Amino acid sequence: MTFFTAWWRLTLGILIVAVTAHATVQDASDHSLRTTKSATTGSAWGPYRPNLYFGVRPQLPETLLFGLMWASGDSRDALRDTCEQDDGMQGYGWTSYDPRAGGSQTIHDAALRVDLKVDFYKSQDGLSWTARVTGTPRAGAPADLKTAVVFHAAMERAESPTSERSLRCVRHLRHRDDIRCMALLPELDPVGLYITRGTDNKVVEGPSVMSLNVTEDQIWQAKDHMVDLMDGHSSAAFSTRVDAVFPRAAPFEDQKYAGLTQSLLANLLGGMGYFHGDQLIDYSHAPEYEETDLGFWEKAADAMAHAPVTIKPNVSLLSFVPSRPFFPRGFLWDEGFHLLPVIEWDLTLAVEVLKSWLSLMDDDGWIAREQILGPEARSKVPIEFQTQYPHHANPPTLLMLVSVIISKLAHATPYNGDSSDSITSAEKGQALVKEIFPLLSRHHDWFRRTQAGNFTAYPRPSGANAEGYRWRGRNPGHCLGSGLDDYPRAEPPHPGELHVDALAWVGASAKALQQAAEYIGEDSSICKEQLQAVRQNLDTLHWDPATETYCDATIGHDGKYKHVCHTGYVSLMPLLLGHLDESHPHLPAVLDTLSNPAKLWSPHGLRSLSAQDDNYGKDEDYWRGAVWMNINVLAVLGLRNLGNSTAAGARAQSLAAHLRKRLVDTVYDSWDQTGFAWEQYSDTTGKGQRSRAFTGWTAAVLLLMGLEDAAVTFPDPLEGSTTHSSGWTAPTIGFVGLLVLLVLLRHRIMGLCSRVAIVWRQSRSHRYHQGDEGRALNEAIDLDDLYESDSNTADT
Template structure:
């Protein structure tokens, strides 16, 4: 069920929160109406450096993308930019200021193409219309390059009603298009130059090397591209252009290699006399020797709207308002430590790039429902019986636009913990989109949601197929229960009343936290989704259930069989000898060799937090019997963590298996994140004597404490830094964030100013909290300052960012760590 389907449920509780007068949304809009208007348009194609599509428009969406290259160089085509690729080795790319509800500013520094590109996206006050401003400047005006920017757009829809045609075009670069979408209605698209000179050589009588190839003019090609292939715009462009260049060389000979005519040679034309269609290329080749650069606007106006964007001034004013809105709102919501302009820029840019990774995906997914895992086979997981299912839709943020531009189940919960601090309602909309994917019969959600060919094109083939037996840590319920907690606290405080007309920014915050401040809306959704969540909960427990019966004689010999809750023991299905991808911590050391009797402490802990989340949901829905049942299960899990997985010898939580002789329980202890997870998820009782051992584990400079954050694996472990070294030492922000949060839960004094009168454990916890927070912030900031990006993880020896760069998924939690009000 899409969020829009909630309208009938929520009519009676339409919110009277004031609208954001700066952005112009109607102050009387209900939650659904405001959501649909403010989140309809955005750059929802995060795999592209810049790509637009509408949200919740699936049959006839308008699609747009931007590409660029230097066409003054014969090798320029090898440097064409379209999809975000680490191999492009750009000096910088990403959003400096961004909010999907209003827009922002993206900056791209491309040294190989000698281009400093700034792309602005902004919307009309009602959210129906939008504008893109493309501003480019040469990095070095003396290089004599050309900046060839290619804009492509398509009106999808094979219904016979959807169309997009050029109606006006002139030599000034202005073009006007008329479009019709079955879902969006009629609209007008205007592309207009603001300033800049097209590439030409004054020493030549003409730049037109053959008809249609003239770099001194905007080139336009209209054709038909099947909807499912629009994402291949770069490949289609290169194919047509390569054929054109080949023909020019054959026809013109030496003249074709005149460097002054290269930009014309590398200009697209209608080589094959394609009839006009709904797909359009516009290619603008600017002379990149002027320090002032160039600029042009792309403006979309729905024809039935009252508020149109018509002039250069309109676009400029909207951009100014957009940037001011985001910067002011951010400053109001986050009280950053340390302070300073650079830290502020770092935090705002990091959050903006998390928000800039939000995408809307629609299409089929590949599912293998045939393969059943052999509990005796751990060599390799092969999913060879894939079928296409769907189509489905998903509104989600992504871990990294360059490498992971798709939905990841366990990442998304961490993303939402950050997003809800800036825009509570946006986090809810994303969370509900994920819950819509819960299968009605089985309760399954795929661990990676890869919808359609565009998304699949960025995924190695071996990871494209999903299987209903493979799970991932259920962080989405962690985030959703946090949302409910916050909303209910507001309700119980009885202190919330909407004021009269006040400051624009306070108003803006109310408009994006309607659910937090009006729990009735959130509770109605929770009531509607509860049956699905229950199925999901039961699917998780059933699919990952461990074989505790293998331990019956052993536990009886140990005298604890009667104490152990045999129904609460879990293992990760789908692990192999070297990897446990379902756990999220792929290469973290596990029992060797794998065995059918293996029980994983983190699997049990995640079921514990899932149960706690379900208990909280049942509580707010007044489902007393369900709440009591969840409380019982939660208590049993907490007891089992100690009974089954706590090793007195190692003084930490461990996986277990049956020893090689088959007559005893073997603790497989690898001090690190797995050992900490029961603490990080707040499943250790507040009065537990084990807390002091966990504190010691986290504080040990010879173990997992480092000047860069908590290491994923202890330095003393035999696997530390070995093989792939993915989760075997490097610092990861998501688990560090959970540990910091848990420290404030178990030891509230860590965030108080008092330093006297603390117990030894409180003093140790306070020292750990302060030093850990400082280490994490300083190191992530240092990498950003020196290299321009956040990273997937950070090296255990040097603190240098490693893995995927521009990883502003859960690494963006550093902004929460720096402080929110």
């Protein structure tokens, strides 16, 4: 294949690169790249290489690849190409981006003392595009600062310059600062690439053109090869549309929150990539992978070390990515959260991405939880994690989207996004659900089959049915399949254990499929029966009366069934995934756990693990206390849907309002200080942690800013007493009676009584979080209702 670079050294100015098959009008003051082709919309161009600061390709395999690099004009050190965690950026990302129109990206390179702006615009049909790169020295930069700007293009599977798949680049005969390339490939019309410079540029050295042939597995390594060799109108329209689709309500009307909303959305959308390549899969189905023996993880690890690895033929995926510098690939359970805001913005695009994921499903219903396609993707993944296993699962968040999509198709909730035929046409909406329903059902059945718990070899509580699950791939200290990696589980792992979150996810999937079946007129009875069995077993198998918490279960040394309780996100899953109703006897205790500052309630959101747990903040400290926005968003939406027609409902509304404000402010403050959204946030300081530029599921926070809060009648648990009982407990009555008796007997000790009353109020506030028997029951979350309109919620 052919690899091509063109580079300039500039003190400042504009670079525009254009690819076109037809004549285009270009501003002589710009450097521009424009592409035109005659092909299907599915092959439209875009910045579908999110692991690069700016990389463009069409949605086609084995095709043209474009990218931008830059470096100091005096040195080839610190050449920028791929997004990296330690590049010394003060911030970068899309300030506006719509996959259908394009947008603008700013890059603040503090280390090289230059700010770059990349304007990327697409034609209405998505088949033509123009990119403009503008460079500005940062404050304090020397007057003679030089920046080398490099544009690179590559043709996969290129042959000779005269073949039907080729790339050839030359300088213009008369205008030596202009570059022209011609590309041929069967899937596109002949493509012309033009690079020109603006008249206002201060050029230290004119363009150079280099090309070389590299092997197929090196074509993506533009930076390495280079080292070896040496608008405004669209932004305004984007802002207006963001305000229309994601309006902000109190207390977030301030314009500063508009910047956060646009940044989260633009960088989520700008993180969409088109990936194509082979995949490493272990299809050995070794008997050790059944994990039926004690010490199963050791036997499974040995089998994995000796199993043959299959290189699965090339597949393609259109997906959003969690983080461009650190996780520039598709993740199964992340994608469900990614698509929640995208559904509101562009339902057609969200469905296209959903279908792309479902197309990767094998005949059994398995989808690899990480899509590591090709050598470029594998370069970011440690070798021990590159192979995927068909018995390893992930939370089935794609099914979580079904109820949201159906609510839009049925006009049950508002939709202000890009026009969609599936919404305007009831027939097309039905056809859409009928198309995806069999695939989602197959995925659900695969999960139930491969993650099923053992109900024959180990004791289970009386009254339990056969619905129980455990994540495969467990080892001491980790349960990667659950998505909660180092969240504490039973130690050591046991083949008889059961996981409450796995069961809750199965129930949520069954509920989604039931709703889909009813929408298209199919039989929903099996899904309904599964859902009922799941909800029964959540209480029978996983409720621990001693701690008043939903817990995992294992088999003890005495061979008996026992609970393993680590209060945190796992404990909340029955609530978050819609399995508790308003009359459920365990709901008050679950709400107490959620709102207890000594456990999960922090100044910056719900902790992933209780601060009282012995594992809090220990070892890797990944899911052991930090605040994760995906779970917190579900919590806010769920609490809001508990209604406000009862005292318990009013309490839930208050918790939702307080939590909503804390989450948005936490994300905003860190974004304002660093220029990035983050993977997780400290529960003590609120500062962003781990991977930066994490506008994957963290972007789901933008769904919260437009929510109207109901009347807040209960204070924040961190700011005052959280009493909510409709009656007094016996200890309370007894203590009040004692106070009255003391007053009657000894007026002179009233001062002492006052001090005792203060202590009583403080201790009662603590006991409230441990469990108060006299409180009213709250209503429960139903996943189907997460996206009810504000008016419906207010009327509940």
